[in-house]
Amino acid sequence: xxxxxILFLKPAKVDAFETAYNxxxxxxxxxxxxxxxxxxxxxxxxxxxxxxxxxxxxYFPDMxxxxxxxxxxxxxxxxxxxxxxxPARSFEAVFAEVYEEAGGRxxxxxxxxxxxx
Numbered sequence: 001x002x003x004x005x006i007l008f009l010k011p012a013k014v015d016a017f018e019t020a021y022n023x024x025x026x027x028x029x030x031x032x033x034x035x036x037x038x039x040x041x042x043x044x045x046x047x048x049x050x051x052x053x054x055x056x057x058x059y060f061p062d063m064x065x066x067x068x069x070x071x072x073x074x075x076x077x078x079x080x081x082x083x084x085x086x087p088a089r090s091f092e093a094v095f096a097e098v099y100e101e102a103g104g105r106x107x108x109x110x111x112x113x114x115x116x117x
Contacts, residue, residue: 001035001059001060001061001062001097001098001100002059002060002061002062002063002066002095002096002097002098003057003058003059003060003066003095003096003098004057004058004060004066004070004093004094004095005055005056005057005058005093005094005095005096006055006056006058006082006091006092006093007052007055007091007092007093007094008021008052008053008054008055008056008086008090008091009051009052009053009089009090009091009092010050010051010052010053011053011090017053017086020081020085020086021054023081023085024078024081024082024085024086025039025056027074027077027078027081028056028058028078030074030077030078031058031069031070031072031074031075031078032068032069032072032074032075033060033061033065033068033069034058034059034060034069035059035060035061036058036059037056037057037058037059038055038056038057038059039054039055039056040054040055040056040057041053041054042054042055059098063095066095
Protein backbone atom coordinates (compact mmCIF):
# COMPACT_ATOMS: atom_id res chain seq x y z
CA UNK A 1 0.00 0.00 0.00
CA UNK A 2 1.15 3.57 -0.68
CA UNK A 3 -0.10 6.95 0.35
CA UNK A 4 -0.02 10.52 -0.79
CA UNK A 5 0.61 12.74 2.23
CA ILE A 6 -0.04 16.47 2.31
CA LEU A 7 1.27 18.32 5.36
CA PHE A 8 -0.30 21.75 5.80
CA LEU A 9 1.63 24.32 7.82
CA LYS A 10 -0.18 26.47 10.37
CA PRO A 11 -2.24 28.99 8.39
CA ALA A 12 -2.23 32.72 9.08
CA LYS A 13 -6.01 32.82 8.48
CA VAL A 14 -7.69 29.68 9.82
CA ASP A 15 -11.16 30.49 8.41
CA ALA A 16 -9.80 30.99 4.88
CA PHE A 17 -7.78 27.78 5.22
CA GLU A 18 -10.83 25.77 6.34
CA THR A 19 -12.90 27.01 3.39
CA ALA A 20 -10.18 26.12 0.86
CA TYR A 21 -9.44 22.82 2.62
CA ASN A 22 -13.08 21.71 2.55
CA UNK A 23 -13.28 22.49 -1.18
CA UNK A 24 -10.07 20.53 -1.74
CA UNK A 25 -11.20 17.57 0.39
CA UNK A 26 -14.49 17.31 -1.51
CA UNK A 27 -12.50 16.97 -4.75
CA UNK A 28 -10.14 14.40 -3.21
CA UNK A 29 -13.18 12.32 -2.25
CA UNK A 30 -14.09 12.11 -5.96
CA UNK A 31 -10.69 10.74 -6.99
CA UNK A 32 -10.85 7.15 -8.27
CA UNK A 33 -9.46 4.14 -6.41
CA UNK A 34 -8.84 5.84 -3.06
CA UNK A 35 -8.62 2.96 -0.59
CA UNK A 36 -8.77 5.16 2.51
CA UNK A 37 -8.14 8.67 3.65
CA UNK A 38 -7.14 10.06 7.01
CA UNK A 39 -7.45 13.62 8.18
CA UNK A 40 -5.13 14.46 11.06
CA UNK A 41 -5.55 17.58 13.20
CA UNK A 42 -2.15 18.30 14.73
CA UNK A 43 -2.38 19.05 18.46
CA UNK A 44 1.23 19.85 19.27
CA UNK A 45 4.67 18.35 19.61
CA UNK A 46 6.82 16.97 22.41
CA UNK A 47 9.07 19.99 21.92
CA UNK A 48 6.15 22.43 22.19
CA UNK A 49 6.02 23.91 18.70
CA UNK A 50 4.44 21.95 15.86
CA UNK A 51 4.76 23.59 12.44
CA UNK A 52 1.87 21.56 11.00
CA UNK A 53 -1.82 22.29 11.33
CA UNK A 54 -3.39 19.48 9.32
CA UNK A 55 -2.13 16.33 7.63
CA UNK A 56 -4.09 14.57 4.90
CA UNK A 57 -3.16 10.98 4.03
CA UNK A 58 -4.71 9.42 0.93
CA TYR A 59 -4.13 5.66 0.58
CA PHE A 60 -3.92 3.61 -2.61
CA PRO A 61 -3.22 -0.08 -3.26
CA ASP A 62 -0.01 0.67 -5.21
CA MET A 63 1.98 3.47 -6.85
CA UNK A 64 0.53 2.89 -10.33
CA UNK A 65 -3.00 3.33 -8.94
CA UNK A 66 -1.97 6.46 -7.04
CA UNK A 67 -0.42 7.99 -10.17
CA UNK A 68 -3.47 7.13 -12.30
CA UNK A 69 -5.76 8.70 -9.69
CA UNK A 70 -3.72 11.90 -9.64
CA UNK A 71 -3.86 12.05 -13.45
CA UNK A 72 -7.66 11.56 -13.48
CA UNK A 73 -10.01 14.52 -14.00
CA UNK A 74 -10.86 14.53 -10.28
CA UNK A 75 -7.16 14.33 -9.37
CA UNK A 76 -6.32 17.21 -11.70
CA UNK A 77 -9.19 19.29 -10.25
CA UNK A 78 -7.98 18.60 -6.71
CA UNK A 79 -4.41 19.49 -7.70
CA UNK A 80 -5.58 22.76 -9.22
CA UNK A 81 -7.35 23.77 -6.01
CA UNK A 82 -4.31 22.76 -3.96
CA UNK A 83 -1.95 24.88 -6.05
CA UNK A 84 -4.34 27.84 -6.48
CA UNK A 85 -6.04 28.08 -3.08
CA UNK A 86 -3.07 27.46 -0.79
CA PRO A 87 -0.14 29.87 -0.72
CA ALA A 88 3.26 28.73 -1.96
CA ARG A 89 5.26 26.94 0.73
CA SER A 90 2.16 26.53 2.95
CA PHE A 91 2.15 22.76 2.46
CA GLU A 92 4.45 19.86 1.65
CA ALA A 93 3.44 16.79 -0.36
CA VAL A 94 5.15 13.39 -0.37
CA PHE A 95 4.55 9.82 -1.50
CA ALA A 96 5.20 7.02 1.00
CA GLU A 97 5.15 3.25 1.05
CA VAL A 98 3.17 1.90 3.99
CA TYR A 99 4.30 -0.96 6.17
CA GLU A 100 1.55 -1.76 8.63
CA GLU A 101 1.59 -4.39 11.30
CA ALA A 102 -1.44 -5.15 13.44
CA GLY A 103 -0.44 -6.10 16.96
CA GLY A 104 2.97 -7.70 16.74
CA ARG A 105 6.31 -6.66 18.05
CA UNK A 106 9.65 -6.09 16.41
CA UNK A 107 12.09 -8.89 17.18
CA UNK A 108 15.09 -7.75 19.19
CA UNK A 109 18.26 -9.46 18.02
CA UNK A 110 20.11 -11.51 20.61
CA UNK A 111 23.80 -11.02 21.27
CA UNK A 112 24.65 -14.16 19.30
CA UNK A 113 22.63 -13.12 16.24
CA UNK A 114 25.04 -10.35 15.24
CA UNK A 115 27.77 -11.29 12.79
CA UNK A 116 31.17 -11.52 14.37
CA UNK A 117 33.94 -9.61 12.66
